[in-house]
Amino acid sequence: MRAFRDHFKHFLGDTIVEIQVGMGPAGELRYPSYPEQNGTWRFPGIGAFQCYDKYMLSSLKAAAEAAGKPEWGSTGPTDAGEYNNWPEDTQFFRKEGGGWTSPYGEFFLTWYSQMLLDHGERILSSAKATFENIGVKMSVKIAGIHWHYGTRSHAPELTAGYYNTRFRDGYLPIARMLARHGAIFNFTCIEMRDHEQPQDALCAPEKLVRQVALATREADVPLAGENALPRYDGYAHEQILQASSLNIDESSDDKEMCAFTYLRMNPNLFQPDNWRRFVAFVKKMKEGKSADRCWEQVEREAEHFVQASQPLVQEAAGALMH
Numbered sequence: 001m002r003a004f005r006d007h008f009k010h011f012l013g014d015t016i017v018e019i020q021v022g023m024g025p026a027g028e029l030r031y032p033s034y035p036e037q038n039g040t041w042r043f044p045g046i047g048a049f050q051c052y053d054k055y056m057l058s059s060l061k062a063a064a065e066a067a068g069k070p071e072w073g074s075t076g077p078t079d080a081g082e083y084n085n086w087p088e089d090t091q092f093f094r095k096e097g098g099g100w101t102s103p104y105g106e107f108f109l110t111w112y113s114q115m116l117l118d119h120g121e122r123i124l125s126s127a128k129a130t131f132e133n134i135g136v137k138m139s140v141k142i143a144g145i146h147w148h149y150g151t152r153s154h155a156p157e158l159t160a161g162y163y164n165t166r167f168r169d170g171y172l173p174i175a176r177m178l179a180r181h182g183a184i185f186n187f188t189c190i191e192m193r194d195h196e197q198p199q200d201a202l203c204a205p206e207k208l209v210r211q212v213a214l215a216t217r218e219a220d221v222p223l224a225g226e227n228a229l230p231r232y233d234g235y236a237h238e239q240i241l242q243a244s245s246l247n248i249d250e251s252s253d254d255k256e257m258c259a260f261t262y263l264r265m266n267p268n269l270f271q272p273d274n275w276r277r278f279v280a281f282v283k284k285m286k287e288g289k290s291a292d293r294c295w296e297q298v299e300r301e302a303e304h305f306v307q308a309s310q311p312l313v314q315e316a317a318g319a320l321m322h
Helices: 002-007 054-066 103-131 155-160 172-180 205-219 234-244 272-290 295-308 310-321
Strands: 018-020 137-142 184-187 223-226 259-261
Touching: 002 103, 054 103, 103 137, 103 172, 172 184, 172 205, 184 205, 184 259, 205 223, 223 234, 234 272, 272 295
Parallel strands: 018 137, 137 184, 184 223, 223 259
Antiparallel strands: none
16 A cells, blocks of 8 residues: 555546555455356355454454354354255355354354455554545445345355445444544445346345445445446436436435446447447536436437547547557
8 A cells, every 4th residue: 555655646636536445355344255257256145254264263263252152163154055955955145043143153153254345454553544645535346245135144255354234224334434544435226226136136236225324324324335346227227217216205305326337338338339428427417316307308418528528439449449
């Protein structure tokens, strides 16, 4: 971080106005519980707890002894299935009598999620000390784990380190930790609609985004967003506009996401129809929730930007192709 600061010092606070602090896989604050490489994990598997190296086991042992339950400290759950199981395949995550609701389960999940929060706290403390007073904001990315969200245990969130269940809010502690350091809570899957996702896996990205929006509001931490998958269609743009306006209840009149990161710049974005839709989308985002004009009107107004940028777009598309 110090090397980055020193190398880019002439750009910080002007060209570079925000630094997203990497916290784990894909830069996100989470355990590597659903690794896609080599086919280890496939959507919508529940993933696996990551607590079996000697350092984690040593910490677990100490926590169990401190809790007066040394027998809980020898290993993580042995009945939590494997990467590609579903919740009801396992004793630990099943809805009726699952181990996650037992005293041991609550002890383990509290320890496991707190270890992740402590990791985030340490990294952010270093980042804050490195980058303070130079005019940049800090943000942290949190994964949008929306599959099996409709179950009681929320197994994929638990294995990733988010102690979020039907009966417990796992995002408020994260939001409060970020608030203590003045960091932005950056969340993914903003473009997704519930009905577009596999319903047999009880996916609910819209409900998840709403929960996160409420948590960040309660913790008074700014919320930013990203789309999880590349999308170039009007439906995704509309969903992003809706989600970023934070219309979660009647008390959210003046609240909006503080920023949105659009994924991704590639040759597909510069296809004429995609570029036209993207220009209109950016125009709508800039106007914010106060704008009530229809898409067609915005697209007509955006047309001259599309025409003016045509040579640059063709050049960019060519560069990306090669």
